[in-house]
Amino acid sequence: MPPPTTTRARCCGTTTPPSCGATSRSTCAGEIAKRAGLTQKAAKEQSRVSFGKVTEYQKRGAVHFHAMICFDGPDDPPPVWATLDLLTDSIHAAAARVTVDVPAAGD
Known part of the structure; x- marks a missing residue:
């Protein structure tokens, strides 16, 4: 995983799936709030988490x-x-909780 970066206006981390779907977005938001000691609503009001x-x-x-x-x-x-x-820890925690089911490959 590439090292996370930070700038004055933003704090960014990078990761790979399974932590990049809609389920993991919610999971990551929950992990962020939990680690910040906030409710998800309060965390959302105080910050914006963007995903690309x-x-x-x-x-x-x-x-x-x-x-x-x-x-x-x-x-x-x-x-x-x-x-x-906090962001890095949240990403890792969310990635550990999210799974992606992939059907078995046929012959």
Whole structure:
């Protein structure tokens, strides 16, 4: 996993699936709120979590995913509790809880 980055106006981390679907978005938001000691509603009012993802089909036939997850404040930089460590821990916790069921390949 590439190292997370931070700037004045945003705190971003990167990850790979399974933590980049709608279920994991909700799971990640819950993990963020829990680690910040807030309700999900309060965390949502104080910050905005943005998700971007890219899927690429590699030459060797594998599908490869990238996801970028960022904290932003409602109008300015994220609140002081929205740290890179909190985001990274939340991403890892959400990824560990989310699963993707894939049907068995046929012959």
